[in-house]
Amino acid sequence: MPALIDSHCHLDDAAFDTDRGVVLSHAAEAGIDSIVVPAISARYWPRLRAVVATDARLFAAYGLHPMYLPEHRPEHLTALREWITRERPVAVGECGLDFYVGKLDVDAQIDFFTAQLRLAREFDLPVIVHARRAVDEVIKYLRRFPGLRGVVHSFAGSLQQAERLFANGFLLGLGGPLTYPRAQRLRRVAAALPLEAILLESDAPDQPGIAHRGQRNEPAFIGEVRDTLADLRQVSPTLIAQASTRNARALFGPPLMGVDESVTD
Incomplete structure (x- = not known):
C-alpha cells in the first residue's frame, strides 16, 4: 500500500x-x-514546535484557530509573521x-481570518481552514485572495460548495466522519469529488x-x-x-515531497 500523509493532526495536544x-x-506501522500538525493559538506555538522537533515525519503549521478567539490578540498576528519567517x-x-x-x-473572527490569509499570500504558503457552519462565508473571503491555495479540513458542506472551493484552489479534507453510514450527504460529496480534490486527515x-467511536483518535486510523x-467510489484503496498523498505533497510542497507514485486502478 502506498504511503499515507495525515494532512491534519493535533499531535501536540495534551491527550x-x-x-x-x-x-x-x-x-509508522500504518504506512x-x-x-501535518496545525496550531490553534499563540500560547501553544512553542509546544507545537517542540513536538514537531522530535520526529522528522512531523511538519508544523502556525495559526490562530477561530474557536480560541478569546485568547487571540492583535499582537499575535505580528508574532505569527515572525514565527513564519523564523520557523x-x-x-x-x-x-x-x-x-x-x-x-x-x-x-473579530473575520478580522483574524483575513489577516492570516494575507500572511499566507505574503509568504506564498497554503492555508489550513476551519469552516464550521460557515462554508459560504469562508468561500466569500477566500475569493478576495485569488491565487491562494489550501485545504478546508473536515469538510462537511455541499457538493456545490466543494466544487466552488476546488475551483478556487482549495482541497477538501476527509476524516473519521466519513466512516459513519448516517453521514449520507458527506458520503455523496466524497464519492462525487474528483480525486485531485481530496486529502485524508x-x-x-x-x-x-x-x-473507534468514543475513543481518542490517532493518525493510524486514517487507513479506515x-x-x-474506496468503497464509496468503488475503486481500490x-x-x-x-x-x-500526491495531493498533499503538491499542496504542502518540500519537505513533504517524495516519490510520486503513478495513480492506477
Missing part, C-alpha cells in the same frame, strides 16, 4: 503526552510517512470561521471513525477513512492512497 511515541509507532512552516493555520459556537464574535485526537472512500 498524547503520555504515549506520543507509541502513537507515532502506530502511524504514514508524514503528519518556515508548511502552512498557515489552523484558521477560519466557526459559526457553530454562538458566543464567538463574528467580526485524522484531526486527532478528535473525530474518530466509527470503529481511505478504505471507506491503493488509488485513494496514491491520490491523497
